[in-house]
Amino acid sequence: MQWMHPHDTTCIHAEADVRVGGRFRIVMRAADGEEHDVSGEYREVVPDEKLVFTWAWRSTPERESRVTIVLRADGAATDLTLTHERFFDEAARDAHRGGWASALDRLVEHFG
Template sequence: MKWMHPNNNDVIHAEMDVRVGGRFRIIMRTPEGEEHDVSGVFQEVVPDEKLVYTWAWRSTPERESLVTFMLHGEHGGERTLLTLKHEQFADEAARDDHEGGWNHVLDELSRQFA
């Protein structure tokens, strides 16, 4: 909840059962007050290395995509490289919208560790 703020949205609810088959749900509120609800199921969980989960907005559940976070320790554990891949979008517009949101989220995550 500290860094998941795409496009200046606030996370107002988050729940996660981080295990294969476990579910997550995040509700975000825009600065204008509109709420967005996303959820999914964890497909792969490798502690300190990898998370793979489905991603679907409540408003368009049929447009499920796939998110992969990978962590790689560097320089003897002094740094960690995070690789994010979000794929299987319904169309290019959805891909582009998510790219902007994820870039904002990753910038905020970086600020948390600065």
């Protein structure tokens, strides 16, 4: 709830059952009051190394995409590589790029 949403939203609900076959759901509220509800299923979980999960907005569940997060130790730090793929179209890809960049900025701020 503290970081996995863009700066221009507030996370009002988050749940995660982080195991293969488990599900997550995040509900964000924009400044204009509009709510954005996304959920998915964990497909691969390797502790301290990798997460792979589906990603689908409640408003467009047929547009399921896939997110892969890979963590790699780098001395006292950790490198995080996030790949989001299988988008419905380029507009969706571009919108998610900005959202993820903002969320990852929040992650750095939170754990700085």
